[in-house]
Amino acid sequence: MKVKLSVRPLLAVSMSAAVLAGCVSSAAIVPQPRQQPAAQPKAAVRGPAGSVSVPIGQPVRSQMPRPAGPLDPGFRRAPAGLNDRIYELWRSFPGKTGIAVQRIDGEWALSQRGGDLFPQQSVSKLWVTLAVLDAVDQGRMTLDQRVRIGPEDLVVFHQPLAARVRAEGSVTMSVRDLIETAITHSDNLANDSLLRTVGGPNAVRAFIAKKDLGSIRFGPGERLLQAGTAGLTWQQSYSVGRNFEAARAQLSAATRRTAMDNYLANPVDGASPAAIASALTRLARGTLLSPESTEYLQDVMSRTRSGPRRLKAGLPPGWKFMHKTGTGQNLGGMTAGYNDIGIATAPDGTRYAIVVMLGTTTSSIPARMALMQSVSSAVAEYHGR
Incomplete structure (x- = not known):
């Protein structure tokens, strides 16, 4: 309603x-x-x-x-x-x-x-998809291109796709399906897989600059962004279960507050x-x-x-x-x-x-x-x- x-x-x-x-x-x-x-x-x-x-x-x-x-x-x-x-x-x-x-x-x-x-947080997924589709328009990628996702690619927070990766060992999906999953479900793993495939953060930043989109930044990717905001240094073990939340909880209040204040004062995304x-x-x-x-x-x-x-x-x-x-x-x-x-x-x-x-x-x-x-x-x- x-x-x-x-x-x-x-x-x-x-x-x-x-x-x-x-x-x-x-x-x-x-x-x-x-x-x-x-x-x-x-x-x-x-x-x-x-x-x-x-x-x-x-x-x-x-x-x-x-x-x-x-x-x-x-x-x-x-x-x-x-x-x-x-x-x-x-x-x-x-x-x-x-x-x-x-x-x-x-x-x-x-x-x-x-x-x-x-x-921006997950709003930035839009710029990843735009950069991917621009690469498709330029003939550098296709929507049917296959992308392998393994345990080493898992990220943090909302990533429903991770359950399939853990159950099957690895998953291979088309760029088209990754876009659908990243945008409609806001899946962090699907988005970071697209980001890796298109060429990483610099490729997205290059698209933003090429199109002269103005005051829009793109961060380092989900893992480094969330770790830095929390006051942590990323470790791949944080992608398993609630390891990230547990590590964050071990930080002092001062460390967390300083990291958060720094992020808010000058957000990398x-x-x-x-x-x-x-x-x-x-x-x-x-x-x-x-x-x-x-x-x-x-x-x-x-x-x-x-x-x-x-x-x-x-x-x-x-x-x-x-x-x-x-x-x-x-x-x-x-x-x-x-x-x-x-x-x-x-x-x-x-x-x-x-x-x-x-x-x-x-x-x-x-x-x-x-x-x-x-x-x-x-x-x-x-x-x-």
């Missing part, structure tokens, strides 16, 4: 969480007088404090699902009131929060802390909400991959199983959503990265890139999901105004 939440209940939940956590977004200040974006397509217009609504370049018309243009409501500027709604949701939520919304079939984008770097929204827009417009790979990846993302109560749950019936989630480690009730990014399509075919990233938060999981639902619900509510 789709859930549409109003701002008022969420504000009540968020303010309550702020009192308990003693932590409110550092940019929560009194908003400036409301201003509307200028009509000129090149002007950037400031909204409430910390926000910006930016007209963007003309979309690729051949990629648009329906005719659009200056006469289409919301084509050149965000609907009146949406920027203020997003600002209020952002302002009232405890912790470091980033929100970005961009109309894919239009000329505007808006954000709160849109330029700051946030931990950090990305800005605005850059991710722009990348999603370019993916939807068909300017990152071939038409075949573009259609294939969006189809895979539409089957994502993780995070059904995040952004997706805020959209009303008739809307479609394709997305990728990401969730980081916990320390002292704080989660380092709780994210959802995706492409929402209205019943009339208009598309929006929506990004919500919680860099640090002690709010309950229901409160986090309620924030995300309220953001996507606001986009749907103001659509067409």
Whole structure:
């Protein structure tokens, strides 16, 4: 069932969480007088404090699902009131929060802390798959290419595929099946196997640079990322059972806190909400991959199983959503990265890139999901105004 939440209940939940956590977004200040974006397509217009609504370049018309243009409501500027709604949701939520919304079939984008770097966690699986599909487009790989996965490849945390490897000794899968498993199930082992096959972290970074995706970093891979965040040096034995959690529990509180603080201050897998929204827009417009790979990846993302109560749950019936989630480690009730990014399509075919990233938060999981639902619900509510 789709859930549409109003701002008022969420504000009540968020303010309550702020009192308990003693932590409110550092940019929560009194908003400036409301201003509307200028009509000129090149002007950037400031909204409430910390926000910006930016007209963007003309979309690729051949990629648009329906005719659009200056006469289409919301084509050149965000609907009146949406920027203020997003600002209020952002302002009232405890912790470091980033929100970005961009109309894919239009000329505007808006954000709160849109330029700051946030931990991506499993959101970064999207860049691995994009790099793989780009290699397929270039003829350097094929979707039917076979990849062997053995015990030496096992990683940490969510890796359902590991059970097969342990039971069978090794598993051989196609690149196509690994993409499906990595994106729809957020399987860390499938993702790291794709990463190894495409050429490692440097290959993904090269793709990000080649496509000029902006403020998007790619980390060292799941094993080194999670070990470093915890304050550990990776050992392959950590991939077995709960060895990683046991080793982490043996660390001193000071060691864990220092490692976590260092990660949050300069996340090796950090990305800005605005850059991710722009990348999603370019993916939807068909300017990152071939038409075949573009259609294939969006189809895979539409089957994502993780995070059904995040952004997706805020959209009303008739809307479609394709997305990728990401969730980081916990320390002292704080989660380092709780994210959802995706492409929402209205019943009339208009598309929006929506990004919500919680860099640090002690709010309950229901409160986090309620924030995300309220953001996507606001986009749907103001659509067409």
